[in-house]
Amino acid sequence: MKKNQSYFAPQIKYGMISLIVGIGIYTLLTNLYLYINVKSIFLLSIFRPQYLPSPQIIWHKMVDLCVGRVIWQNIFISVVRVLLGYICGVTIGISLGLLMGWYKKVDLYIDPLIQILRPIPPLAFVTLFTLWFGIGEISKILIIMQTAAVVTLIPAYQGVKSVASIYIDAARCLGANDKLIFRKIVLPSAMPYIIAGLRIALGLCWAVIVAAEYIASTRGLGFQIIWYQRLMSIDGVIVGIVWLGIIVYVFDTLFRHCIFNPILKWME
């Protein structure tokens, strides 16, 4: 415990300093317009409320929006889209990856298809999916599913392929059949790879949903941001971005501490 404290203390200290200094400088610059004519000075002309609102303005907008219902509805919709798509997508991706890693035949049949699909950025399908399934939930969830599946498949496959043969030999001579070896040796041994894929997929799914909502949507956090952009309401856009940061951070932290780390606690 003691060791931990001495390890974290400087991190927190320096973190606080850098935050305070950073926000301080931003506050100063964004409030300059109140005292001097920033428009006339080339490098400072961007620090106008129309482009970069000061922290007070953003904070007011944030509080304003929190009182209303719209922001919460949009956050809820984006979260549901990501969660649903992510869960379905990673289930498909990981299962396929594991199957391909474990059964040579499956690998030979499916790999060419994967290789064709893999290099295409998921967002390229937004227009197509919107045409097929409309602007609503199905097209969004499908995009997320596809992203999550493609990103998690390869690590799961690699994980199976990289199981140390000594563990399989040991298990086999202890009398384990293929099923037990897969369940108790291959799967846990592939977990570090699978979880690395899961983490990358989570971040990417958020990136994709926001972009998809920018492109074709009538609801969701991404839509709300684009809506404020159309209204030329920069503070609204920034509040949306701040919310995204908070949500993705919370998601990543929750997944890491509640799911990923407990599974990998056996690692050195």
Add this chain to the structure above:
Amino acid sequence: MNLKPKIIVRNLFMSFKQEKEIKVLENINFEISLNEFVSIIGPSGCGKTTLLRIIAGFLKPTKGEVICDGTTVKGPSPSRVVVFQKDAVFPWMSVRQNVEFGLLAKGVSQEERTRISNYFIELVGLKGFEDNLPKTLSGGMRKRVDLARAYAAGPEILLMDEPFGSLDAQTKSKMQEELLKIWEREKRTILFITHDISEALYLSDRVIVLTSRPGKTKKIIKVSLPRPRKNELKFTPEFAELEREVWDLIQEKI
């Protein structure tokens, strides 16, 4: 002692085909009796590990056969468990789960598994560490887990491939003593591979000396030092003499 041998290795030849054929083992013949402790020693690269992998059933010999309990070895079996040189303890399982693995594979009930694993965990001196993960154990302790796991699977033959090769000198001699103690209590037929002459002599009833590649049986030395053996035995003149004999055998050019 049982007259019928437990393991018979008969006219065994092994070669690997790469660019050209490499002969690894040539005409290996020996027998091991029930509950005998036999070591195989030889210069590095003489095919000791290959021989053990053939007996374990991981490899098929080019010619000849291995017979265990009257039947030819065709593949790995829990009646012949291998303890590997490298750390083969499953790092994602606790000590207990590791030790119970062979029993789980056999479909033994949870109650029975706990009973058997308790016994062997205590036998190797790891009581109190049942729920530890391997990452919290030292190299020597992991070897104990490996031993307990091998024993708990209920084999009649234990095949050990330089199991203490990666340990430091002190831990190694401690583990040797420990292994003998365990073996005195739970007799099994043990085939032990090593390149360490004193280790082979200290542990075994007989030592099979192989020549350098292709490995042939050079000589089988009977070690009639009294049991139970303590570590001090290694410092007696009789022991030194035997050590000298084996040393000379290995040094000799084929």
